[in-house]
Every structure is written in C-alpha cells, then in structure tokens.
Amino acid sequence: MALIVQKYGGSSVADAGRIKNVARRIAAARDEGNQVVVVVSAMGDTTDELIDLAYQVTDRPDVREFDILLSTGELVSSTLLAMALKEMGYQAISLSGAQAGIRTDSAHSRARILKIEVRRVVKELEKGNIVIVAGFQGVTDEMDVTTLGRGGSDTTAVALAASLGVEGCQIYTDVEGVYTADPRLVPEARPLAEIGYDEMLELAIYGTKVMHPRAVELGELYGIPILVASSFSQEPGTLIHGGASMEVRNKVRGVAYDLDVAKITVVGVSDRPGIASSIFQPLAEAGISIDTIVQNAGLDNVTDLTFTVAKSDLAEAMRVVEPIAGLIEARECVSDASLGKVSIVGTGMQNTPGYAAKMFQVLGEQGINIQLITTSEIRITCIIDEAKVKKAVRALHRAFELEVKD
Numbered sequence: 022m023a024l025i026v027q028k029y030g031g032s033s034v035a036d037a038g039r040i041k042n043v044a045r046r047i048a049a050a051r052d053e054g055n056q057v058v059v060v061v062s063a064m065g066d067t068t069d070e071l072i073d074l075a076y077q078v079t080d081r082p083d084v085r086e087f088d089i090l091l092s093t094g095e096l097v098s099s100t101l102l103a104m105a106l107k108e109m110g111y112q113a114i115s116l117s118g119a120q121a122g123i124r125t126d127s128a129h130s131r132a133r134i135l136k137i138e139v140r141r142v143v144k145e146l147e148k149g150n151i152v153i154v155a156g157f158q159g160v161t162d163e164m165d166v167t168t169l170g171r172g173g174s175d176t177t178a179v180a181l182a183a184s185l186g187v188e189g190c191q192i193y194t195d196v197e198g199v200y201t202a203d204p205r206l207v208p209e210a211r212p213l214a215e216i217g218y219d220e221m222l223e224l225a226i227y228g229t230k231v232m233h234p235r236a237v238e239l240g241e242l243y244g245i246p247i248l249v250a251s252s253f254s255q256e257p258g259t260l261i262h263g264g265a266s267m268e269v270r271n272k273v274r275g276v277a278y279d280l281d282v283a284k285i286t287v288v289g290v291s292d293r294p295g296i297a298s299s300i301f302q303p304l305a306e307a308g309i310s311i312d313t314i315v316q317n318a319g320l321d322n323v324t325d326l327t328f329t330v331a332k333s334d335l336a337e338a339m340r341v342v343e344p345i346a347g348l349i350e351a352r353e354c355v356s357d358a359s360l361g362k363v364s365i366v367g368t369g370m371q372n373t374p375g376y377a378a379k380m381f382q383v384l385g386e387q388g389i390n391i392q393l394i395t396t397s398e399i400r401i402t403c404i405i406d407e408a409k410v411k412k413a414v415r416a417l418h419r420a421f422e423l424e425v426k427d
C-alpha cells in the first residue's frame with residue numbers, strides 16, 4: 022500500500038460544495054489502495070478576514086494571540102473535510118499542527134519547522150484513517166501555536182512528505198500547474214509538464230504565485246518530487262523535480278513578474294569602507310528585507326547607492342535611511358514607489374550567451390526603460406516602470422516563443 026501526501030489550497034476548499042469535491046478526490050485516492058495524508062489551507066479568504074478582524078481590534082496585535090487566531094482558519098477546513106469523508110463512509114480524522122507533531126521555533130508569524138514527530142500521524146494511518154492535517158501551523162516547545170508565514174501550507178505538506186518518507190507530494194490548487202507565464206496576462210501561456218527545483222524556486226521568489234518558495238526549497242533538500250495540479254480537473258499538472266531535462270528546446274522556461282517593488286537611492290555618498298554597512302545594518306535591524314542592491318563605480322570618490330524593498334516597507338525604510346544619509350553626508354535620498362520587475366528563468370540559459378541581450382532588445386523595442394538589472398546563473402531580472410510590467414511579460418513570452426511546446 023502506497024502512502025501519499027496531498028495538499029489542497031484555500032480556493033479548493035472555499036465552500037461546502039468544494040470541500041465535498043475535495044473529499045471525493047481523496048476518497049478516489051483511498052479507493053486505489055493508498056494510505057492518504059492530506060494537508061489543507063483555510064477556506065477561501067479566511068486568513069485575510071482573520072487578519073482584518075485582528076486589526077479592527079488593535080493596531081498592534083499581540084503576536085502569540087495573532088498566531089492562534091490565524092491557525093483557526095485551517096482548523097475549520099480540516100475538520101469539515103474529515104466530516105465530509107466520514108459522511109461518505111470513509112474513516113478519517115483531522116489533526117491540528119500541534120497534534121500532528123509539527124514542532125517549530127518561536128518566531129511567531131514566520132516560524133520554521135524544526136522537526137515533525139510523526140508518531141500520531143502514523144498511528145492514525147495504521148488504524149485505517151485518512152489523516153487530515155491543518156496546514157500553516159505548528160507548536161513551540163512551550164506548546165504555543167505558531168504559523169509558518171503566508172502560503173505556509175505548502176511547506177507543511179512537503180515537510181510532512183519528507184518526514185514520513187513519502188516519495189512524492191501532490192499540491193492541488195485552482196490552476197493547472199506551473200505556467201510559462203501568468204495565464205490571466207498571457208492567454209497563450211501553457212502549463213509546463215515538468216520543471217527543475219532551481220527554476221521553480223527562482224520563479225516563485227520572483228513572483229510566480231503557484232508554490233511557496235520555502236516548500237520548493239524543502240522539496241529540493243529532501244529530494245521530494247512535487248506535483249502541482251488543479252483540484253477542479255483531471256489535467257496532469259506540472260512535476261517539480263531534480264531530474265528536469267536541461268536539453269529542452271526552449272532554454273527559457275518561464276516569465277515571472279512582481280508589481281511590489283519600490284526603490285531608494287542614496288545620492289552622492291562618499292566612496293569609503295563602512296558606508297554600505299552603516300546603511301544596511303540599521304535596515305536589517307528594522308526587519309526590512311532588501312532585494313536588489315546596486316552601487317555604481319564612483320567618480321571622485323562619490324557614488325550612488327540604490328536598493329529595492331517591498332512597497333509596504335518603503336515608508337519605514339525611508340524613516341531609517343534618511344537620518345543616516347544626513348549623518349554620512351550624502352547629497353540626498355530619493356525614492357520611487359511605482360516599479361515592478363520582470364524576470365526570465367531557465368537552467369539552460371547558463372553558459373548560453375545572448376539571452377540577456379535579447380531580453381534587453383525586446384524591452385527596448387517596446388519602449389520600456391530598464392532601471393536596474395539583476396541576474397543569477399539561471400535568471401535575468403529587469404526592474405522597470407510598474408505600468409509597463411504587463412506589456413513586458415507579454416512581449417517576452419512572445420519573443421522567447423514560450424507558447425510553443427518543448
């Protein structure tokens with residue numbers, strides 16, 4: 022009897038009808054003779070609504086109470102799903118993250134899984150139960166409930182698959198897999214049959230919403246192939262795995278975009294040791310994560326330092342940086358909150374010249390000005406005007422012929 026781990030996202034369990042639909046899919050997997058562990062997200066927009074409620078009560082929700090509050094969303098979906106399965110005549114039990122043995126550190130709202138004590142899950146499977154685990158949550162050594170960060174149920178699923186020694190993990194969502202680009206933007210975008218962990222990780226970090234980056238990282242670390250497919254259809258979906266073919270016809274696998282980019286430039290900074298750290302250390306202490314950093318080669322020992330942050334962090338970042346700019350006698354500190362980024366990703370691009378040149382040419386032809394460029398071995402990202410991002414995604418998808426099958 023094979024053991025499988027499935028995860029269903031919030032839109033797949035958004036109402037009672039959808040919960041029953043998911044129950045039927047789980048029952049089908051059980052009927053095929055499998056032992057089944059299921060991880061669920063909260064129903065629809067529940068998590069957003071709970072966050073909203075907390076902020077109606079206070080501007081600064083207590084972190085411990087906040088995590089317990091958010092964890093209730095997944096308790097609702099997991100218990101209802103277990104009831105739906107029982108109603109269909111199947112043996113099922115729901116477990117909270119704590120009951121499923123998911124131990125985390127105590128970093129509330131962004132906790133990391135330290136280990137999973139799978140005894141209870143295994144015991145329930147042995148009793149013949151389908152085990153439904155509430156995603157996105159765990160518990161500290163002090164038995165305080167934690168949550169894993171938005172989108173964290175993917176991480177719960179892959180971590181459980183790794184701890185149970187399962188050979189694969191199935192993530193069911195509302196789209197038919199990982200697309201060459203966001204299909205809402207590019208109608209001719211198509212789901213990929215397979216993609217490598219590295220490629221998926223870059224796409225996820227640079228804006229493709231379908232999988233949580235931490236879950237992809239875990240999958241790679243433990244060698245767990247992850248299938249991403251729709252819970253609404255029988256389409257085959259996309260397999261994320263380590264052996265994805267490098268010699269595919271199309272070396273660009275996907276185009277990702279992100280509209281949440283703001284830029285700060287500290288102008289006229291003196292070019293001497295310690296300056297960068299005097300700016301970035303306080304930003305790190307303020308918990309602001311920095312994305313792209315560019316420092317140009319200074320003339321006359323004066324340079325400009327530019328970096329990007331999420332739009333929601335811009336005001337706080339400016340509050341931190343402006344006084345420092347004064348202290349280090351920079352000329353000024355300017356910001357721009359209307360940027361976005363567009364990226365092309367593909368393992369095959371490494372060691373193959375010409376991809377960057379072609380990307381820049383395509384953007385140039387569209388009259389799109391590139392403000393900053395960053396690259397990894399398998400990714401090229403351009404930071405451009407937010408209003409031009411969608412046009413850029415469409416043009417790049419066309420230019421790299423991503424609509425054509427491998």
Ligand code: ASP
Binds near residue numbers: 063
């Ligand atoms: N319900 C949580 C969220 O909306 C976790 C998840 O969906 O994976 O972020």
Ligand code: MG
Binds near residue numbers: 030031
């Ligand atoms: Mg969700």
